[in-house]
Amino acid sequence: MIRVWIEPREACVSEMVCVVLCPEVFEISRDDGKAVVKPQWRSSEGGWGLVSDDLEDCVVAAYENCPVEIIRWVRVNVEEGESQRSR
Ligand code: SF4
Numbered sequence: 842m843i844r845v846w847i848e849p850r851e852a853c854v855s856e857m858v859c860v861v862l863c864p865e866v867f868e869i870s871r872d873d874g875k876a877v878v879k880p881q882w883r884s885s886e887g888g889w890g891l892v893s894d895d896l897e898d899c900v901v902a903a904y905e906n907c908p909v910e911i912i913r914w915v916r917v918n919v920e921e922g923e924s925q926r927s928r
Contacts, residue, residue, distance in 0.1 A: 842891050842892065842893065842894060842916075842917050842918075842919050843891070843892045843893070843894060843896060843897050843900055843914055843915070843916055843917070844889055844890070844891055844914065844915045844916075844917050845866060845878055845882075845889065845890050845891075845892060845900050845912070845913065845914040846878065846888050846889035846890065846912075846913050846914075847875075847876055847877070847878070847888065847911050847912055847913070848888075848911055848913055849911060850875055850876075850877075850888065850911065851875075852909045852911050853875035853876050853909065853911060854908065854909055855869065855874050855875055855876070856908065857869060857876075858903065858906050858907060858908065859876050859903035859906075859907055859912060860876065862899065862902040862903045862906060863896070863899035863900060863902060863903040865879075865892075865896055865899055866878060866879060866882060866890065866892055866896055866899060866900055866903070867879065867903060878890035878892075891917070891919075894916075897916070900912075900914050901914070
């Protein structure tokens with residue numbers, strides 16, 4: 842699984858690169874106009890989401906192209922609770 846979050850979210854400039862490159866994972870919040878992880882992936886604990894491995898390329902594309910470099914992700918092994926790779 843891929844854990845993904847946006848930090849610091851206040852720095853988001855809302856030009857939607859992540860939404861265009863990875864609409865399966867990111868959307869623009871109607872509350873403040875900044876990017877968020879879509880509700881279906883979002884943890885109840887807060888702003889991060891846990892998405893399936895097949896969306897890694899999509900998440901990485903958003904990560905690599907966010908102009909303010911605030912998209913974070915880490916590959917996690919849910920069964921072992923360990924992070925295997927992070928950026
Ligand atoms: S690519 Fe970065 S700055 Fe642009 S909307 Fe997404 S999180 Fe915000």
